[in-house]
Amino acid sequence: MNIPEILFYSFTFILVGSAFGVVFHRNPxxxxxxxxxxxxxxxxxxxxxxxxxxxxxxxxxxxxxxxVLFLFVIMLITVRDEALLNMSSNAGRTVxxxxxxxxxxxxxxxxxxxxMKAKGEHVVNGAAPYSTEVMNYTTGEKLLIxxxxxxxxxxxxxKYLLPFELISLVLxxxxxxxxxxxxxxxxxxx
Amino acid sequence: MAWYQTEIFWVIVxxxxxxxxxxxxxxxxxxxxxxxxxxxxxxxxxxxxxxxGLLQPLADGIKFILKMETFPxxxxxxxxMLAPVISTxxxxxxxxxxxxxxxxxxxxxxxxxTGSKSFILQxxxxxxxxxxxxxxxxxxxxxxxxAGWSSNNKYSLLxxxxxxxxxxxxxxxxxxxxxxxxxxxxxxxxxxxxxTQKNSWFLFTLPGFLAFWIFLVSIFAExxxxxxxxxEAESELxxxxxxxxxxxxxxxxxxxxxxxxxxxxxxxxxxxxGGWTLPDFISSAISNVWLQHxxxxxxxxxxxxxxxxxxxxxxxxVPRFRYDQLMDIGWKVMLxxxxxxxxxxxxxxxxx
Amino acid sequence: MEIEIIRIIxxxxxxxxxxxxxVLTRRNIIVMIMSVEIMLNSVNLLFIAFSRYFQDLNGEVMxxxxxxxAAAEAAVGLAIVIALHRNYHSIDIMDIKALKE
Numbered sequence: 050m051n052i053p054e055i056l057f058y059s060f061t062f063i064l065v066g067s068a069f070g071v072v073f074h075r076n077p078x079x080x081x082x083x084x085x086x087x088x089x090x091x092x093x094x095x096x097x098x099x100x101x102x103x104x105x106x107x108x109x110x111x112x113x114x115x116x117v118l119f120l121f122v123i124m125l126i127t128v129r130d131e132a133l134l135n136m137s138s139n140a141g142r143t144v145x146x147x148x149x150x151x152x153x154x155x156x157x158x159x160x161x162x163x164x165m166k167a168k169g170e171h172v173v174n175g176a177a178p179y180s181t182e183v184m185n186y187t188t189g190e191k192l193l194i195x196x197x198x199x200x201x202x203x204x205x206x207x208k209y210l211l212p213f214e215l216i217s218l219v220l221x222x223x224x225x226x227x228x229x230x231x232x233x234x235x236x237x238x239x
Numbered sequence: 240m241a242w243y244q245t246e247i248f249w250v251i252v253x254x255x256x257x258x259x260x261x262x263x264x265x266x267x268x269x270x271x272x273x274x275x276x277x278x279x280x281x282x283x284x285x286x287x288x289x290x291x292g293l294l295q296p297l298a299d300g301i302k303f304i305l306k307m308e309t310f311p312x313x314x315x316x317x318x319x320m321l322a323p324v325i326s327t328x329x330x331x332x333x334x335x336x337x338x339x340x341x342x343x344x345x346x347x348x349x350x351x352x353t354g355s356k357s358f359i360l361q362x363x364x365x366x367x368x369x370x371x372x373x374x375x376x377x378x379x380x381x382x383x384x385x386a387g388w389s390s391n392n393k394y395s396l397l398x399x400x401x402x403x404x405x406x407x408x409x410x411x412x413x414x415x416x417x418x419x420x421x422x423x424x425x426x427x428x429x430x431x432x433x434x435t436q437k438n439s440w441f442l443f444t445l446p447g448f449l450a451f452w453i454f455l456v457s458i459f460a461e462x463x464x465x466x467x468x469x470x471e472a473e474s475e476l477x478x479x480x481x482x483x484x485x486x487x488x489x490x491x492x493x494x495x496x497x498x499x500x501x502x503x504x505x506x507x508x509x510x511x512x513g514g515w516t517l518p519d520f521i522s523s524a525i526s527n528v529w530l531q532h533x534x535x536x537x538x539x540x541x542x543x544x545x546x547x548x549x550x551x552x553x554x555x556x557v558p559r560f561r562y563d564q565l566m567d568i569g570w571k572v573m574l575x576x577x578x579x580x581x582x583x584x585x586x587x588x589x590x591x
Numbered sequence: 592m593e594i595e596i597i598r599i600i601x602x603x604x605x606x607x608x609x610x611x612x613x614v615l616t617r618r619n620i621i622v623m624i625m626s627v628e629i630m631l632n633s634v635n636l637l638f639i640a641f642s643r644y645f646q647d648l649n650g651e652v653m654x655x656x657x658x659x660x661a662a663a664e665a666a667v668g669l670a671i672v673i674a675l676h677r678n679y680h681s682i683d684i685m686d687i688k689a690l691k692e
Contacts, residue, residue, distance in 0.1 A: 069609060071625055106655070112378060119665065121403070201652060216656055226666075226670065
């Protein structure tokens, strides 16, 4: 076993373990903590695969912003009514669904295993950098750029410019929606 | 190749040196803050332990270790112990990406011993250094959030929610205030950012000058320091999110706070004041290369020291904001202002 | 630094199934949203792995968009949770049945 494989299996262990922790821990705060661990493990996996820029963004966006929001909401809601935490599901139903879902994923395993029998052929090389040829608009010359952040930024602002702008619109709408929903007056429903 | 010529050995040496510097730096910053605070208030400050009180951090450390460990009842013990660890580890991780020295060409004799041609006191150079700094410093929120939640004390929880809300609000304007620099440099690499400022610091360009003030206010808010230290409003919230922490666990929070302040000072010196670069007219006056490096690094530390002093200076001169005022400033003044500055920077770069 | 792609596909299938499990079995709305995040991120991992495999960065750009959408989704979803909690004083999915009765 070489070092990347050892790293891959340890990250896999962290990812699967923390995902089970999110789903099965009874305390939502602990669930959220497991989700933080999951995102950090996923960022490590991205870095292992060679997508360092995405790994940094994963930590920055998911861990630094989204999960803080989750923890805020959980802490503010559950501190007031601790009794509501004890929501137990129907045990029999849980077992049935668990078995069904595991069978579903197992079926995928078998199917995919049939497709990709050849070992050591289809590998992801984490060390190989992207490169792309771009044109400098002011001078008109063509230049080859390599590296993660540079190549992605060129793709974002040339090929995917319209989706990129639309995403900013979506985010704006989400901000407005969040403010409107949480500022709702108390007497409106019920 | 001998064992001392491998790359990993030198990385370990660098980590050891930087850890030593950062931990003693953090400890002595506490002493410096107390001495300077005493100076501002016309007192003497701690001066009993050793000459000028220089052994005071050591005495504090011994006291913290010897204290009895106390735990609040019904606290979540694992998370309670984890919180100071997260705070400390994140503030230690930030130092891994800071380039303390330029790339120094080693002389013949040293090349034979170390087995490499050049030397730089930087543990690793990540692909996007600025983003790495932001990603790791955004992890520091969890130390505070977990500390407040797990100590099972409503004042701690309120303080931690306040502190984290403040930190993530100001992280926005902090991130936006750095974009003008990235636009002007065209790189996310800290080393390149320093190199670009060789002859003119970013502080002396129009967008850089405007962004600098946003950056300055944001780092005060980001580190929960005085005009914005709502997390530790004694009259409202006892002492903040670490109310229930005593002994060495408290020391961890304390030292990580001061280490963060030093990191932010270094970052300010790197991003706006040119790091260890010397302008041409100075470097041409100094003939010896080693003297040039020494002067550059000395100047870099001096710039960072100015910010270290500024943190204390402001803390003992300015009263604290009210919480809603703080949030108003963050969202209604700083954020639009930094967006406008990004716009100005875009025009500036386009015209240049 | 070489990892076989089939192992990553297995891993993402397992993670996606765990996410489905969370959505189907849990009754706490916030935990359900978190399970959806797990599913989204397992797909992201697959995008990144194939993007690296084919040396084609379109997958990474897609992950960037998914992250932005996930941020928007989390903001709106949590706002809805807060509104629900305000009106029903509960975040149990079984208590929210105003339309059923």
